[in-house]
Amino acid sequence: MRYLKDRITAIVYILICTIIAGVIFYLRGVEPAIVIYVFVLWIAVGIVFVILDFISKRKRIKVLKNIAMTPFFKDNMLPKEGNSVEKEYQTLVNNTIAEAREKFSESDSRITEANEFYTMWVHQIKTPISAMKVLIDSGAERDMLSAELFKIEKYADMALSFIRVGSETSDYVIKQCNLEKVVKDTVKTYAPLFIQKNLSVSMKNLDIYVLTDEKWLGFALEQVISNAVKYSRNGSVEIYSENGILTVEDHGTGIAREDMPRIFERGFTGANGRSGRWSTGIGLYLCKRVLTELGHYIWIESKENVGTKVHIDLNSTELKVE
Structure with a gap:
C-alpha cells in the first residue's frame, strides 16, 4: 500500500x-x-x-x-542512485557525513588531548603535595611550604587555562595595554621564586603600549618567566623590548640542540624537563597556542650552559579590536 x-x-x-x-x-x-x-x-x-x-x-x-x-x-x-534527484540526495548525505566525521575527529582529538594533559597534570601535582606533607611532618619553615603551595597554585591555573584555550569561546579582549604593567605584574607573581633562587631581574624599555589581550599575554609571559627562573642557576633574568619585540633572557642551563625543534610540542619536556621534577611539557605549548590566537609570534634562541632568549613579536594582531 x-x-x-x-x-x-x-x-x-x-x-x-x-x-x-x-x-x-x-x-x-x-x-x-x-x-x-x-x-x-x-x-x-x-x-x-x-x-x-x-x-x-x-x-x-x-x-x-x-x-x-x-x-x-x-x-x-x-x-546506486536511481535518478538525478536521488543523486543529489546522496551528495547531500555524503557531504553531511563528511562534516560529521570531521567534527567527530576534532572532538576525539580534543578529548585525547585533554585526557593526556590531565593524566600528566595529576602525576605532576602529586609532587608538591607530597613535598608539603614531608615539610609539615618535619616542621619546615613557612617559606618552604609557601614555595610548594605556589607550585600547586600554578598547576591549577594552568589546568584552567588549558580548558579556556580549548574552548571555542575564549574570552579574548584586544585593546591597547601597557607592556611594563603586564611584565611587572607577572614578575611580582613569581617574586617568591626569584628570592628563593637568589635571582635578580632587570627590566628595560618596557614603557610602551601594545595591541593585545592583557590577561592572556600575562599568562603566556608566566610560562616564559617560570622557565627562566626554573632553569637559571644564578645571576639575573633580563626582560626588555626593542622595536615591539619583547625578549626574556636568562643565563641558565639552556636547551639542547636536538630538543629545539620540539620545544613547543604538547607534552615534550626535553633533557632539562626529564632531569627535573617540576615540568609538565605543557607550558610552552599553551604559550605558543595563546600567542598564536592573539596574532603574536614567538621564537627561541638557546645554547647549552649559556642561556636562553625567548622573543615575542607584539607588533601586530589579527584579532578584532574593541
Missing part, C-alpha cells in the same frame, strides 16, 4: 492517458476487438513495469534500513 501511495501520481497519469486513448479510438471508429487488445497489452506492460519497479524499490529500501542499523557508516554503502 505504501508503494501505491508513493506511485499514485504515475498511476493516475496512466489512467488518464488510457481514457484519452479510448476516446480517440472510439471517435476514429476503431474496432472494439483491437481496442481491447491494445488496452490489455498496455495494462500488462504497466503491471510488469510496476512489479519490477516495486522489487527494485524494495531492495533499495532494505539496503537503506540495513545502513540505518549499522553503527558506523562506511563509504559506498548507499545504493
Whole structure:
C-alpha cells in the first residue's frame, strides 16, 4: 500500500492517458476487438513495469534500513542512485557525513588531548603535595611550604587555562595595554621564586603600549618567566623590548640542540624537563597556542650552559579590536 501511495501520481497519469486513448479510438471508429487488445497489452506492460519497479524499490529500501542499523557508516554503502534527484540526495548525505566525521575527529582529538594533559597534570601535582606533607611532618619553615603551595597554585591555573584555550569561546579582549604593567605584574607573581633562587631581574624599555589581550599575554609571559627562573642557576633574568619585540633572557642551563625543534610540542619536556621534577611539557605549548590566537609570534634562541632568549613579536594582531 505504501508503494501505491508513493506511485499514485504515475498511476493516475496512466489512467488518464488510457481514457484519452479510448476516446480517440472510439471517435476514429476503431474496432472494439483491437481496442481491447491494445488496452490489455498496455495494462500488462504497466503491471510488469510496476512489479519490477516495486522489487527494485524494495531492495533499495532494505539496503537503506540495513545502513540505518549499522553503527558506523562506511563509504559506498548507499545504493546506486536511481535518478538525478536521488543523486543529489546522496551528495547531500555524503557531504553531511563528511562534516560529521570531521567534527567527530576534532572532538576525539580534543578529548585525547585533554585526557593526556590531565593524566600528566595529576602525576605532576602529586609532587608538591607530597613535598608539603614531608615539610609539615618535619616542621619546615613557612617559606618552604609557601614555595610548594605556589607550585600547586600554578598547576591549577594552568589546568584552567588549558580548558579556556580549548574552548571555542575564549574570552579574548584586544585593546591597547601597557607592556611594563603586564611584565611587572607577572614578575611580582613569581617574586617568591626569584628570592628563593637568589635571582635578580632587570627590566628595560618596557614603557610602551601594545595591541593585545592583557590577561592572556600575562599568562603566556608566566610560562616564559617560570622557565627562566626554573632553569637559571644564578645571576639575573633580563626582560626588555626593542622595536615591539619583547625578549626574556636568562643565563641558565639552556636547551639542547636536538630538543629545539620540539620545544613547543604538547607534552615534550626535553633533557632539562626529564632531569627535573617540576615540568609538565605543557607550558610552552599553551604559550605558543595563546600567542598564536592573539596574532603574536614567538621564537627561541638557546645554547647549552649559556642561556636562553625567548622573543615575542607584539607588533601586530589579527584579532578584532574593541
